[in-house]
Amino acid sequence: MISPLPSDAVIAVVGTGAMGAGIAQVAAAAGHTVKLFDAREGAAARAIEGLRAQFGKLADKGRMDANAARAAGERLVAVAELSALADATLVIEAIVESLEAKQQLFTSLENIVADDCVFGTNTSSISITAIGARLQRPERLAGLHFFNPAPLMALVEVVSGLATDRAVADMLFATAQAWGKVPVHAKSTPGFIVNRVARPYYAEALRLAQEGAADYATIDAVMREAGGFRMGPFQLMDMIGHDVNFAVTKSVWSAFFHDPRFLPSLIQQELVDGGFLGKKNGRGFYDYREGASAALPATEAPQALPEAICVCGDSAAARALAQRLISAGVAFTTAGSNDDGRIAVAGAATLYVTDGRSATRRAAELGVASLVLIDLALDYATASRIAMSAAGQCSAAAANDATALLQAAGLQVARFADVPGLAVMRTVAMLANEAADAVNQGVCSASAADAAMKLGVNYPQGPLAWADALGVATIHAVLTHLGQSYGEDRYRISPLLQQAFYSGRKIHG
Numbered sequence: 001m002i003s004p005l006p007s008d009a010v011i012a013v014v015g016t017g018a019m020g021a022g023i024a025q026v027a028a029a030a031g032h033t034v035k036l037f038d039a040r041e042g043a044a045a046r047a048i049e050g051l052r053a054q055f056g057k058l059a060d061k062g063r064m065d066a067n068a069a070r071a072a073g074e075r076l077v078a079v080a081e082l083s084a085l086a087d088a089t090l091v092i093e094a095i096v097e098s099l100e101a102k103q104q105l106f107t108s109l110e111n112i113v114a115d116d117c118v119f120g121t122n123t124s125s126i127s128i129t130a131i132g133a134r135l136q137r138p139e140r141l142a143g144l145h146f147f148n149p150a151p152l153m154a155l156v157e158v159v160s161g162l163a164t165d166r167a168v169a170d171m172l173f174a175t176a177q178a179w180g181k182v183p184v185h186a187k188s189t190p191g192f193i194v195n196r197v198a199r200p201y202y203a204e205a206l207r208l209a210q211e212g213a214a215d216y217a218t219i220d221a222v223m224r225e226a227g228g229f230r231m232g233p234f235q236l237m238d239m240i241g242h243d244v245n246f247a248v249t250k251s252v253w254s255a256f257f258h259d260p261r262f263l264p265s266l267i268q269q270e271l272v273d274g275g276f277l278g279k280k281n282g283r284g285f286y287d288y289r290e291g292a293s294a295a296l297p298a299t300e301a302p303q304a305l306p307e308a309i310c311v312c313g314d315s316a317a318a319r320a321l322a323q324r325l326i327s328a329g330v331a332f333t334t335a336g337s338n339d340d341g342r343i344a345v346a347g348a349a350t351l352y353v354t355d356g357r358s359a360t361r362r363a364a365e366l367g368v369a370s371l372v373l374i375d376l377a378l379d380y381a382t383a384s385r386i387a388m389s390a391a392g393q394c395s396a397a398a399a400n401d402a403t404a405l406l407q408a409a410g411l412q413v414a415r416f417a418d419v420p421g422l423a424v425m426r427t428v429a430m431l432a433n434e435a436a437d438a439v440n441q442g443v444c445s446a447s448a449a450d451a452a453m454k455l456g457v458n459y460p461q462g463p464l465a466w467a468d469a470l471g472v473a474t475i476h477a478v479l480t481h482l483g484q485s486y487g488e489d490r491y492r493i494s495p496l497l498q499q500a501f502y503s504g505r506k507i508h509g
Helices: 017-027 043-062 065-074 099-110 128-132 166-178 199-210 214-226 233-241 242-255 266-273 315-327 360-364 398-408 424-440 446-456 463-468 470-488 495-503
Strands: 012-014 034-037 076-080 090-093 118-121 142-147 153-159 182-187 309-312 333-335 342-347 349-353 371-374 385-390 412-415
Touching: 012 017, 017 034, 017 043, 017 065, 017 090, 017 142, 017 349, 034 043, 034 214, 043 065, 065 153, 065 349, 065 470, 076 333, 090 099, 099 118, 099 266, 118 166, 118 309, 128 342, 142 166, 153 166, 153 446, 166 182, 166 266, 182 446, 182 495, 199 214, 199 424, 214 315, 214 412, 214 424, 233 242, 309 315, 315 333, 333 385, 360 371, 371 398, 398 412, 412 424, 424 463, 424 495, 446 463, 463 470, 470 495
Parallel strands: 012 034, 012 090, 034 076, 090 118, 118 142, 153 182, 309 333, 349 371, 385 412
Antiparallel strands: 142 153, 309 342, 342 349, 371 385
């Protein structure tokens, strides 16, 4: 087993913006002398001043021993020339996202540092292989991708290019662990793990908005309150900044030779072109300017509960619905297993969980005109909101009966247009599919993909573990139906998911 760098190894950080400063804080707290260099005059010294103040705040709050905080601050050293990094054992760059700038930096460093000095790049999207192409010893270079803010976010992607020495990647992995992080190995492909696998979270929401499924606030609320995601996709894009988020999407799409799975959105392009960049300048999907009204999700008005209610089958949704009705004191009957997957009948309405077909198509194929679909929930027992859609054949009275049933179970109902897969289900299916494709292409392991998405972007569950919990057959059906509905290669099913489906095995073995 390869050991981490010893605490007496000198770490150099080039670039002292938010990411560089955060990485320096992590390394200094771990016991290393950290040399900071920035081409901007005085920037390194200012960064150190801020970091020492941060260490002081941590000590004041009792989150760090006062002596340890003082010592960590003293281990930070500003240098004015790259030549002062000659004794570094590891150099981590966190400069501008430019291939040329990074190549130029590392080629300059090769003439300064020792032959056994390791290079780490904090790039989030540029090929490690391309950065190392001009180096005399590209085997010493690997990606060391921290997430912002580096002191708080646990994930570090350790990314290997074609020339990266495995021992270098393993040493960086062990070092990140020693620094209190959770590292994952990844192969250098566009977006690595997180920025690749996360694309559907934005893309499916943008497509829903483009199709008029619901407004931004309603989609966000469903993703939070039913899906369990910490932030809705439109909130998150506003926070990241549309210039940044759109640029990453375009970069990944271009790097994959315009694969339709990563197709950028015209809606987001319009925002960028119009200067609506999100919270950073006051307007994005939402209006953040002083005096602006908060956007609220659309919620169905209360409906009268029908007399006849029957909960059907033994699915997770049916069991949770029954328990919620019992807790609310609502009387109902039950029916055992059923052939068509219905979870309840309420008055004139028959309810099903979406399987990727539109309600209208499913009603026609089942011969059930009064068909209503509900979305996936992370946990039907605790969700506070659910998305619902009704078939075109469904009467208004039947839709109201379904709404009343869900409301009686303590759920706020968000009425969506009849779009295939609704919101949570189609998003989870596409996240699982993209994670599966990354695993199938050797980018990372299944456990690394799940850890990366939970720790890097705070998903409530790893997408592959989520697929196993739902059943791979469910994910396969949703993707199949989405592909049939749209007729696009965007929804093609990963070979790994297909293998799991046809073998009857879980993705995690």
